[in-house]
Amino acid sequence: MDSQVERRAPCVVACPVHTNNQVYVERIVEGRYEDALDLLLIANPFSSVCGRICHHPCEQSCRRRKVDAPVGLRQLKRFVVETTKEYRLRRRGLAERTRPERIAVIGSGPAGLSAAHDLARAGFCVTVFDASNTPGGMLGAAIPRYRLPYSVLREDIDDILALGVELQAGCAVGRDVAFADLQRGFEAILIATGLSESRSLGVPGIDSRGVLLALPLLRATCAGEPPAVGERVAVIGGGNVAIDVARCARRLGASDVTVISLESREEMPAWDWEIQEALEEGVKFAPSWGPKQVLSENGAVTGIELKRCVRVFDDAGKFTPQFDDSEMTTIDVDSVVLAIGQRADLSCLKGSRVAIGPGERLEYDAETMLTSERGVFACGEVVTGPGAAVEAVAEGHRAARAIQHFLDTGDPLKQPPKDDLPSLGDLPEQTIERIRQRARIEVPLAPAEARTRDFSEIERGFAEDEARAEAQRCLACTTGAFVDEDRCAACLTCVRICPFDVATVTKTAVMPEEKCQACGLCAAVCPAAAVALKRFGADRIQQDLQRLLGANANASSSPRIVAFCCLFETTSRRFLEENPHDVEQTGVARVLVPCVGRLSVPDMLAPFEMGADGVCVIACADGECMYPTAEERLGQRVDQVKQILDEIGLDGERIDLWRTKDSAEVSWTAFWEISKRKLAHVEAKQRGETP
């Protein structure tokens, strides 16, 4: 692997918008929730939505999954947006208009609005047209409210509109305004109309009363005007929409809901967790069956006849279902809902010259995102086919880049439909074995019987202590140790001390990034000071000390203590938020360190150099440190500092090592008090006073 290529954590690579996960999670750990929100919103203006319903490919590729379970990134994102609502309102504001060009976006789903967001921030004047009165596309119109309350979607949309994006809601292009008029009034047009129509099925009886299409049913349900579905419902389809329909049907009073899919249970495209939750809610599954005919009496549905599906895809992976007509079954139902796929509604193009190809598909270049007409772009599901919300956001970003380039240069911009970032890859086996397991914080859903009573949200977010505990599980991939080869003396100390067996020495030390766990033990003992950490290295400790002690250097208060405290023991922001007068009032300057095991002897001497009278190091609870050997090594280094202080006549009793009891909030204040009293005693002794 070329060491010059910057490899990214797999969670970042897997995320379609490449959310900088380790960094925002680190900000949560540091209690900087507002900074975490800033970071989230840069990558994803639909962060509220994705905190609820993202299919979280980040978690599926999290390197921690091989150790115990992935870090709960979706819930962490939700925690950030839920904790920073006031801040988010304050940061909301108009984007400065710096460009004369006007851009029309057709469709206010996540793709269209993400593009509008980026283009408005780039200084363009953006108008979004949507046939519906409620913006948000499928997110607002069809995703059931128990998964995504509309108010949550509005948080994202209102942010985007606040930039100055004009929304023409209830204005259908092609009906209320002609496409040609848009071409005259706007320098660029983005078609982001999604897949808004349900497909139907050509089997006998399909026109019977009680045969419904998925999207109209979901739309009506979201709008609070659900159709009657009866007691027994058959849902045809194996995707996520089918599951949404089935779970809605349970909430609409149907007692007997069956999802019928051509695919086997393993082949069903629906997310596995959605299927599990549906099962809990009493939804039944009939995989590997296909509809033969809808049975009816007096024009109303009475049942559905099914034939066995023996194969869905051919060897090339193409959808070519094959049936065994000798195996049939019949289910008695009151209604049948078709959730077998969606198609685009291209009526907005009526009267335009934008070319529509075979199969009612928009003609489109996947790299330039251009349609057949100059200045007319398309993005999102209308051209990519069905996808997840976060993929639509990524499409929006890509379209915004294409449009901006076009308006800057007059030329199309070629971008690969999917960017492939170099990935750090999975943890090596021998590293997995050395990482301490730590259980994932799971938030239980509401009990199934309560869930199916109405459309209330079924999942709660993390409480602060839960979010912090979960964020602390992040392995901080790619933020570990690196070596200054010019300084390295090849002394092998790092090789000998590393608890994860990361370092090797040939000519100089080498720290393979894919193995390093960023514990910092090597940097703490390197005699050549040749090892640094990408995050929270010695520089950071110096900066914190300067900030805390620099301003208070001449404060006359009684003995002052610098407390190096393990960040991983905090369950709230109580000790993480700095009050400028804190040090003066309490006599304690806190430096929060992600594992105090990384403190070097010079780190612990630095406060004394800056005028502190004592140092108090607070580590994890006994045996709780996530880095093997770190506690013992730290103890040895604290002893070294004691000896140095003794040698220069300062008294080694000026430094204490504590172990957190329960949590920071429970025990730290007491430790500080004891250290302060001890220090007063030492000072009295040194002045020759008898205590």
Added chain:
Amino acid sequence: MIVAERKPLGEIKGFVEGYDRILVVGCGGCATVCLAGGETEVKIVGAALRIAARKEGREQTVLADCVTRQCEPEFVEAVIERVRQQDIDAVVSLGCGVGVNFLAERLGEVPVFPGLNTKFFGATTEPGMWVEMCAGCGNCVLQLTGGICPVARCSKSMLNGPCGGSSNGKCEISPDIDCGWALIIERMKRLGTLDRLLEITPPRDWSTSHHGGPRRVVRADLRELAAQAEETGATEKESTAA
């Protein structure tokens, strides 16, 4: 490598107490590898001196530096320059004794104090432990003793051992010290050459060791030609005079 360890900080502090501007200089060679005088130790000694000065109310500036090797003129040149330009009035060397000497010879009126106690030529036997293995006596006899040095590893540097003070493989000096001759015998047994010890090694000429005065090694092919010419000239003159 040359193995050293830091002097007690109180002692170092005592050396420099009367000076205002001090430079602590580390060495990136052996002193770094044995964790006694590298960049990190320079930071520690510097910090300790500053803390002590602050505590005692002394105005003292302590600066830090670390060179690749303190035993090479090209590497120490920058230190010499810095001492001159920054008005340093005392230097603490965290190199081995060689580094202290080498700097002292070049620093004119500025004193150089040792920050380390230089111990021996040794090897890392386990992480954090170094053991003496060579005495630099100038005439290796390792071919006679299975590669285990009787000069360095026998407390008496006996060439025909062991003595009566060897007990259960340990030296009478301390139970922590292996008897060098017990190691030699074990080793030669494994090599199948124990019978060679029947031959008595005669008393050796110790003039190759320090007993012969300070030594030097010359590689003529690498020396500066002018210096060589000068020396050759001097020798010729001597022989003519004779």
